[in-house]
Amino acid sequence: MSGEFDLISRIAARVSPRSDVILGIGDDGAILHPPAGSELVIVTDTLNSGVHFPESTAAHDVGWKALAVNLSDLAAMGATPAWCTLALSLPSPDDAWLDACIDGFLALAEQHGIALVGGDTTRGPLSLTVTACGFVAAGTALRRDAAKVGDDIWVSGTLGDAAAALREVLQGKSCVDVLRSRLDRPTPRCALGQSLVGIAHACIDVSDGVLQDLGHVCAASGVGAEIRLDALPTSDALVALTVGAERWRLQSAGDDYELCFTADPSQRDALVTMSNTLGVRLTCVGRVVAGDGVHAFDANGREVRLQTSGYEHFA
Amino acid sequence: MSGEFDLISRIAARVSPRSDVILGIGDDGAILHPPAGSELVIVTDTLNSGVHFPESTAAHDVGWKALAVNLSDLAAMGATPAWCTLALSLPSPDDAWLDACIDGFLALAEQHGIALVGGDTTRGPLSLTVTACGFVAAGTALRRDAAKVGDDIWVSGTLGDAAAALREVLQGKSCVDVLRSRLDRPTPRCALGQSLVGIAHACIDVSDGVLQDLGHVCAASGVGAEIRLDALPTSDALVALTVGAERWRLQSAGDDYELCFTADPSQRDALVTMSNTLGVRLTCVGRVVAGDGVHAFDANGREVRLQTSGYEHFA
Numbered sequence: 001m002s003g004e005f006d007l008i009s010r011i012a013a014r015v016s017p018r019s020d021v022i023l024g025i026g027d028d029g030a031i032l033h034p035p036a037g038s039e040l041v042i043v044t045d046t047l048n049s050g051v052h053f054p055e056s057t058a059a060h061d062v063g064w065k066a067l068a069v070n071l072s073d074l075a076a077m078g079a080t081p082a083w084c085t086l087a088l089s090l091p092s093p094d095d096a097w098l099d100a101c102i103d104g105f106l107a108l109a110e111q112h113g114i115a116l117v118g119g120d121t122t123r124g125p126l127s128l129t130v131t132a133c134g135f136v137a138a139g140t141a142l143r144r145d146a147a148k149v150g151d152d153i154w155v156s157g158t159l160g161d162a163a164a165a166l167r168e169v170l171q172g173k174s175c176v177d178v179l180r181s182r183l184d185r186p187t188p189r190c191a192l193g194q195s196l197v198g199i200a201h202a203c204i205d206v207s208d209g210v211l212q213d214l215g216h217v218c219a220a221s222g223v224g225a226e227i228r229l230d231a232l233p234t235s236d237a238l239v240a241l242t243v244g245a246e247r248w249r250l251q252s253a254g255d256d257y258e259l260c261f262t263a264d265p266s267q268r269d270a271l272v273t274m275s276n277t278l279g280v281r282l283t284c285v286g287r288v289v290a291g292d293g294v295h296a297f298d299a300n301g302r303e304v305r306l307q308t309s310g311y312e313h314f315a
Numbered sequence: 316m317s318g319e320f321d322l323i324s325r326i327a328a329r330v331s332p333r334s335d336v337i338l339g340i341g342d343d344g345a346i347l348h349p350p351a352g353s354e355l356v357i358v359t360d361t362l363n364s365g366v367h368f369p370e371s372t373a374a375h376d377v378g379w380k381a382l383a384v385n386l387s388d389l390a391a392m393g394a395t396p397a398w399c400t401l402a403l404s405l406p407s408p409d410d411a412w413l414d415a416c417i418d419g420f421l422a423l424a425e426q427h428g429i430a431l432v433g434g435d436t437t438r439g440p441l442s443l444t445v446t447a448c449g450f451v452a453a454g455t456a457l458r459r460d461a462a463k464v465g466d467d468i469w470v471s472g473t474l475g476d477a478a479a480a481l482r483e484v485l486q487g488k489s490c491v492d493v494l495r496s497r498l499d500r501p502t503p504r505c506a507l508g509q510s511l512v513g514i515a516h517a518c519i520d521v522s523d524g525v526l527q528d529l530g531h532v533c534a535a536s537g538v539g540a541e542i543r544l545d546a547l548p549t550s551d552a553l554v555a556l557t558v559g560a561e562r563w564r565l566q567s568a569g570d571d572y573e574l575c576f577t578a579d580p581s582q583r584d585a586l587v588t589m590s591n592t593l594g595v596r597l598t599c600v601g602r603v604v605a606g607d608g609v610h611a612f613d614a615n616g617r618e619v620r621l622q623t624s625g626y627e628h629f630a
Contacts, residue, residue, distance in 0.1 A: 031451070144343070
């Protein structure tokens with residue numbers, strides 16, 4: 001079984017270089033060269049075993065998801081990923097588990113050109129905290145506080161798949177791969193986020209549930225939102241599994257890592273073109289209104305109050 | 316008891332602003348303005364309850380130490396602190412504990428002018444991961460790989476105090492305040508680290524024990540080191556508590572958060588002046604030699620092999 005420093009060396013040997021990384025893993029800190037004229041975006045998210053992923057999750061997928069949820073935050077800011085750190089607590093050394101975890105982490109990192117430049121490995125309950133940095137041209141980052149009355153509200157991909165998979169797993173049922181992979185290996189919408197700069201007004205990633213996350217946008221922007229629940233984008237697998245309010249509850253439960261953004265109705269054609277170009281489904285699910293709060297309606301225009309409004313730690 | 320979002324708002328309301336923070340806590344990410352012509356230094360360190368601090372540690376001190384160990388890494392790179400994030404996992408919500416923890420964190424942050432710009436609060440075993448960013452003029456960061464044969468080896472402050480305090484605490488003994496405060500509220504040597512730029516060759520922070528940390532410098536620089544154990548800087552409190560090899564073991568056990576650096580002997584006068592100016596004790600404890608590894612000697616010039624050579628997770 002390897003010690004801490006062998007472990008660090010083994011990870012360092014597998015990281016892809018970037019020309020703006022002057023010094024990566026192996027010193028007290030990494031030395032990095034920020035691009036001139038850009039603003040730096042920093043995000044951080046923790047995954048704890050049994051809280052953010054089932055204990056049965058494969059090591060590869062734990063590594064993937066730890067980076068994915070952070071890339072999703074960079075995407076929501078419209079930032080281009082650059083560098084990240086990984087702080088990993090493990091109850092006991094396990095080379096095979098760790099190699100698989102790093103495999104998953106680096107596989108996703110390569111897809112997005114983000115370099116792992118440092119981290120910390122400690123003994124403790126299984127937990128991963130990633131901090132990721134990206135860049136935006138000055139003044140162009142997508143924020144929560146920029147929604148305008150009259151904007152369309154859009155959502156990428158489909159909602160509710162991860163929550164459905166989690167429910168099946170927690171009930172000890174088998175779960176179709178297409179749903180399970182949405183829980184274990186979410187797809188951060190980095191290209192979409194970068195493409196939305198200059199087109200979207202407000203943007204947020206759907207991690208805590210679309211209604212709750214949209215509520216943050218409304219609060220920050222001083223507006224309200226109306227959502228048509230039957231318009232929420234739904235995968236075939238979720239259609240096969242659920243109906244009505246049960247489906248809507250799963251679709252507002254969180255863990256989706258899609259982008260929810262607002263844009264002026266004049267951008268509809270541009271967004272349809274963007275959807276086709278990127279191969280990412282984009283669905284208009286409602287509109288920004290004067291007032292406050294998020295109001296959800298059924299197909300008959302009746303307001304619906306769901307039992308759950310998303311995920312909140314310590315709620 | 317507050318929920319997650321109340322908690323985040325309460326923390327955000329207490330953070331001091333910096334003019335280069337365009338958007339701080341409260342969005343998917345922070346937006347920051349790096350200074351032109353500088354290189355960015357990123358460090359990250361995790362503290363797990365019962366591993367990195369005794370479970371009896373006061374909440375204020377947990378917050379302080381989580382930032383201090385990261386500031387110590389920035390100091391070792393010669394970087395000026397700028398921004399940080401805090402990822403905090405708590406088993407259950409506890410407003411009083413949390414306020415005290417944030418008090419400690421922000422008290423140290425104010426001392427060093429570092430802004431808390433984001434984070435994550437999750438449910439899980441008590442754990443804090445801080446990622447901190449600082450800046451150095453391009454090409455000037457202090458690194459581990461720059462020690463030269465003939466350099467003096469210097470250590471700041473005193474060594475062994477935190478390890479002595481931990482031993483007393485674990486044995487259920489009372490511990491004098493001067494030692495306990497070295498365990499719970501270490502002093503990161505930020506001003507020293509910045510002053511060493513252009514004067515020191517290699518630098519590292521003494522977190523895992525001076526012999527082990529110096530070993531990393533030797534390995535990275537392709538040199539060896541000779542240390543005089545009787546020259547290790549020792550506090551009066553540690554002198555009162557220990558003698559001989561027992562003292563040396565505590566002094567190489569880690570958790571000191573002092574700087575260990577190498578410098579050409581021609582810098583001795585400059586370092587004495589720096590020590591007086593900053594009010595930080597600096598002690599020459601040995602020299603860099605051709606070869607490899609760290610060799611420790613007693614007052615009679617006999618080589619000493621200590622039973623412990625520092626702290627390693629998973630060793």
